[in-house]
Amino acid sequence: MSSLTPFPLCFHPPLQCKTANLTSNLTLRFKNQCCVIGGADAVTKGFDNLAYDGGGQVEVHSAPSSSCILRLSGLHCGSCVQTIEEVVRSLPGVSKVSVSLQESSAVVLFDPLKVTQQQIQASIEESGFEATLLSDDGFDQSSSRQTVTVQVGGMTCGSCVRSIENAVSQLRGVHSVHVSLKEGKAMLTFDPKLIEPELLRSAIEESGFEATLSGQLESIASFLHVVFVKKRRSHSSGRHRNEHLLSPKGLSSKSPNPLLNDVDSLSTHSLPAHASSWFKLPSTSETSAECKEQKCFLRISGMTCTSCVANIEKHLLKHSGIFSVLVSLMSGKAEVRFDPNLLNTSAVARLVEELGFGAELTEDLTHGKLELTITGMTCASCVHTIESKLTSTKGILQASVALATKKAQIQFNPDVLGARDIVHIIQSLGFETSLEKTGFSNHLDHSEEIQQWRNSFLLSLVFGIPVMALMIYMMAMDDSMHHQQNILPGLSLFNLVFFLLCTPVQIFGGRYFYIQAFRALKHRTANMDVLIVLATSIAYLYSCVILVVAMAERANQSPVTFFDTPPMLFVFIALGRWLEHIAKSKTSEALAKLMSLQATDATVVTLGPENSIISEQQVVVELVQRGDIVKVVPGGKFPVDGKVVEGSSMADESLITGEPMPVRKKVGSLVIAGSINAHGALLVEATHVGAETTLCQIVKLVEEAQTSKAPIQQFADRLSGFFVPFIVIISVLTLVSWSIVGFVDFDVGYTPSLSKGEAVLRLAFQASITVLAIACPCSLGLATPTAVMVGTGVGAQSGILIKGGEPLETMHKISVVMFDKTGTITNGVPLVTRVLVLWETARMPLSKVLAVVGTAENSSEHPLGKAVAKHCREELGSDVLGFCWDFQSIPGCGISCRVSGVDHFLLQSDKHFLLPGATTDEIAGASYSVVIGNREWMRRNGHHIRADIEAAMTSHETKGQTAILVAIDGVLCAMLAIADTVKAESALAVNTLQNMGIDVVLITGDNRRTAKAIAAQVGIKKVFAEVLPSHKVSKVEELQQRGLKVAMVGDGINDSPALAQADVGIAIGTGTDVAIEAADIVLIRNDLLDVVASVDLSKKTVRRIRINFVFALVYNLLGIPIAAGDCCALECECLVKSLTTQAVTVSTNTKNRH
Known part of the structure; x- marks a missing residue:
């Protein structure tokens, strides 16, 4: 149901009440509330026609009342x-x-004689919120304002916001x-x-942004009335009452709010004729059904293999x-898309933490975030003082101070104040504060994980070497005599030493391993840690049990135990994890190198x-x-954009853009954070700081690329999800099979020191544990992401963001590359x-x-006119x-105007001469x-184009250039050729x-002659010309x-649209934000040869992925059957397993060097 829906202050009559307060001449629209339009007379007539049972009484009272609307933040x-x-x-x-939370308004x-709008605004700001007056009203009924909401696409930072605000x-x-970057819309009064x-x-x-009128247009009239309606409750159905209310002349209404069913209609006859276009609103059902989606990024610690990935994603x-x-x-990292109406980012992080992993929200670019260490706090009063001061400061959205940790987390609006202002506020209260450094670099180089697995x-190793x-x-010695040398009945010296060495390990x-395995099993999943824990725990517990039984039975001979298995297995697995994280850190070198470009001071x-x-x-x-x-200073890094x-x-700027030659910087030039000032001191005004800088945006883009998955990796993740249960089943079958074989056909290298049953179980048990230990799902899971991570990193270093x-x-x-013409093939x-x-x-x-032509074209807004004026x-x-x-401009034709002052300019320069008898005043x-x-414009103005001029124009046009003519004082006197150079x-x-x-196609909206001329210059044979943006999508689909x-x-x-439709969209780095957002690959250097480099990089990356898969599959397909069928040395197999994952990552890193 389409309807206008204003704030409830316009009309809120509870059904039990006999008095309704109504504000007239105020047209506002907000969701799920009623609309009131019209003056006091119209309102009275509307109520007179309500036809309530027993009638009703309407009284209209004018009051010195005023209203204001405020936009709220926080x-x-x-x-x-x-x-x-x-x-x-x-x-x-x-x-x-x-107050509307959804509309932030x-x-x-109020009574303007008792309180002012500014006092209302100040009271809200003193409560810790931002308030902006959008409109006001007084007693002049003729003055009115309107507010329209425009949905804006393509905004990426605060600079975009300022550009729109300045332009409008x-x-x-x-x-x-008022432009909101987070909501992607602008409210204009x-x-x-x-x-x-x-x-x-x-x-x-x-x-340069996409803009769509959302239909949310509010009209604010000035004079307010209060209407009191005295009535009795209606017993008629709401449906019949609505039909009657729609019948009076000049009345129209829709009422989505059940509280407003008693009064559903007010007059709209006083609105201007064009106001009907304001009412094109989505229906209530559509509004309620609208599902908003929000995205957050988490930094997750504690993941060891692809089973951890599958565990997090599934739960x-x-x-x-x-x-x-x-x-x-x-x-x-993890990217999570969720419904903000049901969850927030903190809740998403908690869900990950409940699975046993560490989760930290990465920075939200729409708000500034600051973490400070505050010293000098002694009690809760200090905390309250700091928090109260911060939250009452305009621009600070949220502040949380912890006395125990001496940490403060602050969220603020960077458009209002900055981090240094917040530090000064805290210091002015008498406390010392310092910036809390984030562990982002440690995260990139895996330093914490490397240290953990090294320890x-x-x-x-300390306990494993004696065991070995x-x-x-x-x-080397006789094995049987060791088990007979008991220090206690059933306990030999060697078993005691093995027990003492094995237990600490x-x-x-x-x-x-046990922490991660417990967390996985808690949520009914399994990973590689579960396999390792199963193998070591079964070996350890089995050894302990049979040793205790032997001692309890006071056996003459100590049993054969597997205390040697856990130390040796942990030695090689921990070594593998240590080397694996070292290899992982190498894959992050490109990203870490980008981050290292950032200046520290x-x-x-x-x-x-x-x-x-x-x-x-x-x-x-x-x-x-x-x-x-x-x-x-000379040699210093630019700290900000x-x-x-x-x-x-x-x-x-070579490390960022890939451009090898130094770039000239003068007053007005833009600089990029992380680039190096070669010589000469510069003063730079900061335009983008913190996470808004180009460098941080590149890092963010590379991180997102490394978070995403290639289709082949998704297959590997699904395979790894079934891998662990499969290995456990194989291990159990191995145990059962060898036990059956041993008891049916006993020939397992029998030694006199062992009984038949003990010898069979020993062989079967060792084979079963070997299967658990040798299986390696990590090698499968790491085959693709290591290559993808290196590929995207190498691309970023080369100016290609994937x-x-x-x-x-x-x-x-x-198989086909389609090039746009303007700005892509041409400059x-x-x-x-x-x-x-x-x-x-x-x-x-x-x-x-x-001089004459330049003066005339200086007033033109057409790109060709600007080019002529510049020349x-x-x-x-x-x-x-x-x-x-x-000045007159005719689209598609040309311009006409009058020009003066040209001769005065030429007289001041050296480009002039005087005719005999002429004076400077006359000139x-x-x-x-x-x-x-163009030709048509000249013909309209009565100018004949000679054949030689026509031939010259045609010659230029066949080359893809635009030819225009110039007539001064009714005489055709010049021709100019303008071209977009290749x-x-x-x-x-x-x-x-x-x-x-690869086939190459040129697609453009320009005319066919120009398009073919440009295509001929670069060697393209197939051309799609005069193509609209929507038709570009059709060509791609075709x-x-x-x-x-x-x-x-x-x-x-x-x-x-075509970039989004294509299998791979490639945007030029100097292009619009919308194009860059729609693309899959961004070429920072604006160099088309990087398209070739992208294809080559992709081929090498995919080839490396396939090599990695061969390593992983060959190892698992050969290793598991060998482990199940032949009881080779467990330690050797563990060593091979620990090195398999490293082989995958090292294989990938060789691509980085090439």
Whole structure:
């Protein structure tokens, strides 16, 4: 049901009540509430026609009442709503307040004689929330404002927010602009008499973002009335009552709220005619059915193999509200998509922790997060003082201080304040504070895991070496005499020594295995740790039991035990885990290298007049805030992304962009965090700090790629899930089989010191344990992620960002590459390639023609016009030319205008001459009529195009260039050729792809002649021209339906649908945010040869994955049958097993070196 739905303050009549408060002339719309439109007279007429049983009485009272709407930030739950309502309601003169958590808004009805809007806003901000006045009203009924909500796509950071706010706020008639990066929408308040909503939407689109009017348009009128309705309860059904209420002339209503069933309709006849377009809203059912999805990233510790991955994914997906889970063993990260209405990020982390793994939420870019260590706190009062001060500060969303740990966790809005401001606030209270460093680098180099397994290996080795020495001694001597040398009946000296050496290893050396195995079994799953624990525990417990039985029976001979198995098994398994994590750390080298580019400190300066430095302060880079002026000395790293405000230098950006040549930096140039300042001191204004910098965005993209799974890896994970139960079954069957064989056909190397039953069980038991010990699911699970991790890391170092394992695997199967033309094959910037002056008719020098044309085109917004104006300014060496008026632009044709002041400019330069008898006053005051455009525009203005000029234009157009004509004072005097030049590497990239057996296609929205000309220059034979963005998707689908794998390369918003549709979408790094978001691969360097490199990298990665799978499968397929069928030395098999996983990771790392 479509309906307008305002705040409940407009109308809230409980059925039991006989008085209803109604605010008229106020049109608001919020979800699940009623709509009220119309003046007091209309309201009264509406109630007169309600036809309640026994009639009703309506009284209208005017009151000096006013209302205001506030946009709120920092709302998290119903408690926040209640707090704000209580605070505002306590103010004198406030008669009604309604806060919407979902819309983050508040509407307040108040007496302007007792309280002001600013006082209401201040009271909310003092409660620790942000409040922005969206609109107000007074007693002038003629003044009204409207608010429209625009859904915005493609925003990635605070800079995008500021770009939109700056672009829209400059428009005439716009009162306020509020853009939410997290919600992806903009709320704009404007004057409908001066600007239309569609123009606001267009302004956002022109800024490079997707914009859609959501239909949420609110009109705010000024004069308020209060209506009291005295009635008796109606006994008629709601359905019949609604039918009657819709019947009176001028009345229309819909009422989704059951509390409002008694009054469902008010007048809309006073609304403007165009207001009907405001009511296009989604139905209540659609709104309630709308499912919002949120994504969070977790850093997970404690995973050892792919069974852990399967365990986490399976159990999280069992919980309602979780849509998808992706866990990466190699990067130790998980991506979880969930319903925020049912879960929050902390709850998701707790679910992982309940499975026995460590879980830590990674940083949310929409809010700043700060963790501080605070010293000087002595009691709970100190904690309360700090928290109260922080939460009452504008821009701080949440603050939590722990006295025991001396830690503070703070969430804030980086658009309002920065980390350094928060530190200063705490220090002003008399406490010392320091920034808590995160363990991100330790996570990348696996240092904690490496140390953990090294200690486990060394402990096992200390006790394992004596065990190994004793085993060698026993094998060299007569085995039977050792079991007869008892120190107690049934207990030999060697069994006692084995027990003493084995027990510490079983308890301390195997502690990590037992913890992980217990957690897995607790949730009814099994992994490699379960196999190891089964093997060692069974061997240890079996040995203990038979030894106790022998001692209890006072046997003459001590039994054969397996105390030697746990120490030797733990030695080799711990060694394998240690070397495995060392190998894993190598796969993260590329990402760690990127992170190491980040500067640790920054010099923040305070500037005085003429950019003179008043003071300098050395701070850690995490405390640099947006807008700070940072000094960068020669040889130093740029700590943040920013804009140069003073100085000039050369910057080495090769480690980030891959561009080997230093880049010139001057005032106004943009710099990238992590790049190196070659020479010359610079002052840089910080524009992106912390997680917003280009470097951090690249790291985040690489991390997400390493978290995702290639299709072949998903198969390996499923295989590993069945692996452990299969191995346990094989082990049991081995035990049973050898026992049966031994008792039926006893020939197992019988020795006189052993009984027949003991000898058979010994053989069967040892074979069974060997099967458990030798099986290795990790080698299968690590075959793909190690290669994917190295592949994405190498790509990042080469300026190729690959968003996951799937595009990395798919890229080698590509059979067709489709290139967009503008900005991809070409540079995307039109340049003037030729200026032809028609001397027979021009009667003016080239400099004057350029000055006139440049002045005229300076007022043009068309890309070609801008290119012409830029060329003229560069040729004349001046940014200021003449003056232009009567400017007219005809889309698809050209421009016309009048120009003056050109001669004055030329007189001031050296590009002029005087005719005999002419004076400078006469020349300086001259004006010119100018017409610039295509053939049709010239014909419309009465100009004849000669055959030689037509031939020259055609010649340029066959080369893919655009030819335009210039007429000055009614005389055709010049022709200009404009072209979007082809990139230097385009032809080589196309040729290389074709030599690799890949078809190359050019697809563009330009005309066929231009498209074919560009394609001919780079060697492309197949061209799709004059294709709309939606038709680009159709072309991709058409090729896919033929069974071809398609890669699409583009840079613009119009390419994003095709990038998403293609099997692999490749975006140019200089393209729009929308295109980059839709793509699977991003080329940072804007170099088309990187498309070739992507194909080559994919082929090498897939080949390495297959080699790794061969290692893993051969080992398991040969090792398990050998272990089950032949009782070879268990220790040798354990050593082979520990080295198999390392072979997989080392095999992968060899690709990194090549």
